[in-house]
Amino acid sequence: MKKQSISWRLGILLSCLVVLLQGCLWFGGGNSEFKQTTVGNRQVGVNQNPNLFRGKIYFTIDHNLWVLDGLTNSLKQLTKGQTVSDPAVSPDGKWIAFTVRFKNYSDIEYMSVNGGPWHMLLDGNGHYYFVPGLDVPKDDFKWNVQPRWAPDSKHLLFLSDFQKEDWYQYTHYDAPVLDLQIYEMSIDEPNNYNAVQDVAYAYVGDGGDSDPSFRPGHPDQIIYTHYAYDNTHTQQVIQLFMEDPNEIARKPHGTYYPGLPGFDPGIAITPPNVQCLEPAFSPDGNTIAYIRRESDGQMGLYVMPTPEGVTTNPNDPTVEKQALLPYQQSKLLVKGEFVSQPVWSPDGKAIAYFFYSNEEFNLWLLKLNYNQKTKTYSPAGSPIQLTSGGVDGDSHPFWTA
Template structure:
């Protein structure tokens, strides 16, 4: 099935960040025993809710004032980096490595460091040059790398990038490829040519939030930004895809525009004007997806839906009407857990008993914990009690950076 998509402005990826500037959390419990356990590099105290001591397990990696930090099982907070603008930490499945983005004025680097701390090393750098190119279009070789996500084998890393803008021969196309697409590299050869994993529609805002489905190396999910045929209304969807589909069929799939774009993904959420479903996060067993839905201009919700039945077959022969309909079966069983003016970045605890997310209360962003109850027979989750505020970051939590919860 050919997807019809419209062209649009290239900065749509930033709208999620810009939208997280003022909000209020509904239905949560901000009370607790908060004790200062960290002072940010700006000199601001950060407190952790000690009432979570009996329930919190594992490690949450996140960023405070652009430093990488970790909360451990004893609710201690440790700074792991300083002097870097860190975003989107991701822990390898074997627990040994942290991948993250280090951001600079005109580019970003893809970085790697041990989970226990140490000196980060650059996997891929986006450093480049700007050429004014008199008489012709200006040219820049800077690159952006963002949102790394590990493959189950600990040897491959997904990431977002505008890498393709320098590797196309059509001058009418390269400008559109500054929208982020999904790529993969081998950790043994990080400087090699990245494998193309998922394509964006020209000028529609690109892709974000890539993540592997646990236990399924043949499935990834991500957020896709698309305009409708009017090129005015936008739909934001969660897609499921075989990460090797493009590599196996290089002549079949490609980025494109409204008339000729093909991709191997199948939509797990409907494509409707102004409907936004985004930021997928698989449960540890891989059978459910937590995600964020924009409810209206002033509210967002945290939802959980089951992965549709036969998901593996959906990605093998994509783009047919029957499978497109079957892929939406999980969405029809979605359960809303939390409502707030803005909520983002859902992550599961390693035992599947909690979802942590970025929420807003008392004029600041913090990490909140939603306790879960699961109906195993129906694979349906519900909220057990009220969300609890984990951090009191006093404005130091970076709400535009995804946290990561590991064992």
């Protein structure tokens, strides 16, 4: 009798523990049915439950571009035969820009959202060459990646190393600047590197910048992930930065340059002792979703208020302290082994992201409640798995109406 009682209680305890863990980690999704689509040699499924989301979500599978339609719960392939990543739809809804990667370089191209011919924006191809006195060859290949449209649908932010040979005298390094930095270009001047505007510089040697985007309603503000070393040059520092993208252009050449803190117009909005990355503005520009690397090896999807008035005087110590205050209001939404690449729905009522389980990344959806009084977000139920079978976790998704 005693053993039966212990077994019964243990069973109840284990059942409660399973439910508790599901609630804490938000692995939910209900009894979903997935319609299979053949992708190469495997099957990728799409959740067929009705009314999961509105609009279209663009992402890549095996580095081909696909679009998931929320109205029909169906997948459509848009590119084939090239290594494509990081799609971005222009604000006017006409164009999709994306990265095309090759062995030694990458291009940025764009096409109509309805398909059709590709248009070259930046050609990264180059060649190796020798310089007298050097035993190793140099090259002028370029990595051009992560295009993101400006509000006018005529300009784009992007990452590149095309100025890698231009900064020796400023950085004091006897090496090219291989870290990716942020630039802006016009689609009316394709492949014209002389017309490209410098936007944000790197601290040389730890990866540079990533994930750039404009703040909605504020063409004078951008956000990005900034990789650097600490003062000891031994510990990696990963922070979210904001910046006025026009500040470098307004100052004389040499005022700002790569290599050292304080010589660029970016301002940190997350602290150096916490690794934060992959920011995404809400459609109204007032909230930032981002990923935080947790101390237990997990990754968390958080939201925080957008700092106000911090990009006009970024190197002022008082402003630097002010810029970090909204981070203290961060709220955890989802936590898991590899949560990544958040993107807001066009109406601001949901966030899609990649979640890693069963040795594959898939697209998940979290619907949100918004408290108008406190101006805070919270999960509206458990996350919903949108795909099965695996998508590319190293390519940003993009969500349009």
